Amino acid sequence: MDITWDDLVGSALLGTERRRPAGVVGDAEEAAAGLLDAAAGGVMRRRAGVRPGVAGERPGLAPEDRRPELPEAARRRLGMLLADRTGDGGRGGRRGAAPNLAELLPQWLSEARREGYAAPPALLPALLEAARARTDLRADALALAGPRGLWLARLNPEWKFALRAGQAGVPGGAGPDDAAEVRRVWEEGLFAERVALLTRLRLADPANALALLSGTWRGERAEDRLMFLDSLRTGLSGEDEPFLEEALSDRSRNVRATAAELLSALPESALAARMAERARSCVSMSPEGIAVEAPYECDAAMERDGVASKPPNGRGERAWWLGQLVEASPMAAWSARFGGRTPEEIVALPVLDDWQPDLHAAWCRAAVRQRDVRWARALLGPPPAAQTPVGAVGDPAKLLSILPAEERASWVAEFIAAHGLSEAFQMLGVCAVPWAAELGRAVVDALDIARDAGSYPWSFSGVMGLAERCLDPDGADQVAVLSAGAEEPPDGAPGATVYWSEAFQRLTGTLRLRATMLAELRTRPLPTAPTPTATSHADTP
Numbered sequence: 001m002d003i004t005w006d007d008l009v010g011s012a013l014l015g016t017e018r019r020r021p022a023g024v025v026g027d028a029e030e031a032a033a034g035l036l037d038a039a040a041g042g043v044m045r046r047r048a049g050v051r052p053g054v055a056g057e058r059p060g061l062a063p064e065d066r067r068p069e070l071p072e073a074a075r076r077r078l079g080m081l082l083a084d085r086t087g088d089g090g091r092g093g094r095r096g097a098a099p100n101l102a103e104l105l106p107q108w109l110s111e112a113r114r115e116g117y118a119a120p121p122a123l124l125p126a127l128l129e130a131a132r133a134r135t136d137l138r139a140d141a142l143a144l145a146g147p148r149g150l151w152l153a154r155l156n157p158e159w160k161f162a163l164r165a166g167q168a169g170v171p172g173g174a175g176p177d178d179a180a181e182v183r184r185v186w187e188e189g190l191f192a193e194r195v196a197l198l199t200r201l202r203l204a205d206p207a208n209a210l211a212l213l214s215g216t217w218r219g220e221r222a223e224d225r226l227m228f229l230d231s232l233r234t235g236l237s238g239e240d241e242p243f244l245e246e247a248l249s250d251r252s253r254n255v256r257a258t259a260a261e262l263l264s265a266l267p268e269s270a271l272a273a274r275m276a277e278r279a280r281s282c283v284s285m286s287p288e289g290i291a292v293e294a295p296y297e298c299d300a301a302m303e304r305d306g307v308a309s310k311p312p313n314g315r316g317e318r319a320w321w322l323g324q325l326v327e328a329s330p331m332a333a334w335s336a337r338f339g340g341r342t343p344e345e346i347v348a349l350p351v352l353d354d355w356q357p358d359l360h361a362a363w364c365r366a367a368v369r370q371r372d373v374r375w376a377r378a379l380l381g382p383p384p385a386a387q388t389p390v391g392a393v394g395d396p397a398k399l400l401s402i403l404p405a406e407e408r409a410s411w412v413a414e415f416i417a418a419h420g421l422s423e424a425f426q427m428l429g430v431c432a433v434p435w436a437a438e439l440g441r442a443v444v445d446a447l448d449i450a451r452d453a454g455s456y457p458w459s460f461s462g463v464m465g466l467a468e469r470c471l472d473p474d475g476a477d478q479v480a481v482l483s484a485g486a487e488e489p490p491d492g493a494p495g496a497t498v499y500w501s502e503a504f505q506r507l508t509g510t511l512r513l514r515a516t517m518l519a520e521l522r523t524r525p526l527p528t529a530p531t532p533t534a535t536s537h538a539d540t541p
Contacts, residue, residue, distance in 0.1 A: 005046065008039050059155055063147040067118035073520040074112070075120050081105045082126040097505035099513050103468045105130065107433075107514065109140035111521050119144045124152055128159045138162075163192040186212055191224060198231045206235035214243060222252040229258050236262060241269050248304055260306020264328035265369050271305055275328040278302070282322055283359065285338050289350035292359060294318035295325070319358045326362035331372045334363075343378035368398045376402050383414040397426035409436035416442040421450065421463050428463065434472040443467055444475065447504075448482055457499040464503050471507070473515035480508045 007021045016024065016031040024034035070078065084101045119127055124145055131141035142149055142162055153162035185197050201209035213228055220228065229247060232240055240262070247259035248271070263271040284291050295302075298309040298321050306328065311320035331343075338346050351359055360379065367375035376399040400408050412427045413436075421443070431439060443463065450460060457464075471479075483504040 003038050003042065005042050008035065008042055011035055012039070059151075062121075062151045065118045065146045065148050067116055067146065068524075070112070070117050070120060071520060071523050073523070074117075074517075075123075077517055077520055078108065078112075078120070078123060079126075081108055082123060082130055097502045097509065099506060099510040100465075100468065103465060104510065104514060104517065106137055106140070107469055108517055108521075109137060109144055111518060113140045113143045115521050117144065117521070118146050119149065121148060124149055128153060128156075128162060132159060132161060160190075160192060163190060163196060182212070186216070191227075195227055195231060198228060199234055202231055202234040206237065207239055209235075210240060210243060222250075222255065225250065225252065225255050226258060229255060229262070232262060236265060238266060238268060241266060245270065248306070256304070257306050257308070260328070261369075264306070267330035267332060267370060272328065272330050274301075274305055275325055276330055276333040279325040279329040280333065280337055282325060283337070285349075286352065289352050290338075290355075290359070291352050292322070292355035294322040294355075322355075323358055323362040323365075326359065327365045327369070329366065331363075331366055331370055331375045343375045347378045347381075364395060364399060368395075368402060371402050373402055373404075376400075377407075380411070383411055383418060386418040395426075397430050400427055401430040405432035406436065408432070409439040413439040413442040416446050421446045421460060425462055425466070428466050428470070431470070433470045435470050437472065437475075440471050440475045441478070443471070444478055444482070451482070451497075451500045451504075454496060457496055457503055460503075464507060468507055468510040471511060473511045473518070476508050476511035476515070479504055479511060483508050 003021050003023060011019045011021045011024075012035065016035055017028055020031055021035065021038060024031050024038065026034065069075075081101050081104060127141050127145055128149060131138045131145075138161070145152075145162075150162060153159035182197065182201070185193055189197065198209055198213060201212065210232070213232075217225065217228075225247075232244070244259045244263050248256055248263075250256050250259065260271060263269045264275065266272060278295070282293050282295060284293075295318060298307055298317075302321070302325075303309055307321060307324045309321075311317050334346055335341060335343070338349070341349075347360070347363075350356075363375065364379050366372075367379060380396060380399050380403075400411060403411070409431050412424060412431055415427065416424050416439075428435075428439075428443070434440075435443070444467075447460060447463070447467075451457070483501060
């Protein structure tokens with residue numbers, strides 16, 4: 001007897017004791033078994049009767065990637081790193097002394113990108129998943145994935161981020177020399193593809209990218225205009241000024257603010273000149289020092305030039321307006337304002353009526369925005385000596401970021417030697433990797449001092465993580481000496497010595513593993529020798 005599928009579903013939901021399908025007999029256990037048998041037969045009938053659906057369009061072939069393949073040892077290493085992206089390694093939360101593979105993956109990807117390798121096709125899905133989960137991996141992961149990675153990302157909505165984030169360094173895609181393809185992607189592509197295209201063009205041909213954006217600017221949505229405008233940071237120059245001046249009248253407040261920020265990064269722009277004139281009217285030289293008369297109102301012209309009229313909570317209106325004017329003014333204007341003095345001499349001048357924190361903080365932001373090394377150096381000054389309070393003016397890490405790498409490392413090393421690591425985390429984050437030898441020694445010495453002082457080791461977990469990624473692998477021997485267990489300080493944290501020993505062992509193992517990984521990537525496979533052609537004895541002389 002035929003049993004309908006609905007009867008079977010109803011009996012399964014209600015139970016065979018309350019509703020037994022026709023043809024199922026026996027006690028409760030036999031009825032349950034009979035129901036399952038009937039369901040199995042019903043599934044087979046339903047599957048056998050399904051008509052095949054219409055096949056979707058097959059994707060085109062993946063583009064060719066002509067970059068060299070990874071050496072075999074490096075390919076296996078990548079597979080291991082991708083398989084343990086969490087870095088836990090099955091240890092249930094405690095790290096122990098084993099290296100954290102999650103901390104090694106970013107450096108491996110960066111080095112593989114620098115060496116110009118292509119990712120193995122079989123590992124592309126895992127590589128895209130890693131980039132989806134961790135935004136800090138995306139630039140290097142997508143560059144390694146190359147054109148085949150972008151091709152694969154278009155087939156999975158979960159990887160759509162790659163179309164936007166794959167803009168830097170990814171071979172393939174519409175290039176500046178392919179005008180037809182550029183036009184097609186710009187007019188027909190997804191928003192993420194258009195942003196990626198615009199950024200690639202800004203790297204190669206900023207003027208062409210600006211012309212492309214100008215042609216469709218008025219028809220773009222406000223949120224899209226903001227993203228497109230942000231792409232102009234790449235290759236920003238005076239050629240962009242007329243377009244940005246027009247964007248100051250945009251309907252969107254965020255677009256206007258971004259346009260004003262970009263114009264203020266161009267010291268020769270008309271907006272910078274307008275801001276400098278306003279700032280000069282507020283800041284002047286008096287016999288006692290620098291006098292400040294902050295604005296009393298934020299007029300319409302100031303708002304058009306990007307000055308936000310409403311201050312954040314806890315900030316006075318006049319100080320808020322003054323900071324924005326000074327921040328957007330060219331740094332070169334202040335030397336003329338103060339009688340030809342150098343940045344160091346200007347920073348040393350007293351500022352009257354407690355305006356120094358606001359004025360110096362605004363100068364710090366302006367120096368960073370305009371990448372002015374002389375002003376950044378003057379505002380930072382030398383590293384404060386030991387027992388001297390650390391100044392709170394500006395953001396030292398941002399000022400350091402625009403100094404030459406060697407000078408940056410030396411400044412931070414001196415700072416750590418004098419003040420330890422408690423206030424150095426952000427500064428270490430802007431230093432070039434691998435850390436210079438002087439900086440590496442300063443960090444390791446400071447960790448050793450903290451251990452001997454009985455400090456909690458987990459208070460330095462952030463610095464230890466940075467050291468695992470940034471210390472030069474050649475410093476492994478210096479760290480290995482600290483791995484040996486030490487006596488527990490009488491006033492130290494209970495159990496701290498064991499944790500410190502584990503941390504130094506982990507750091508040593510990580511540095512040595514990094515050295516091995518780099519060697520694997522730098523070992524180019526030997527060219528395959530040609531197969532010798534067989535010869536007969538008659539051909540042998």
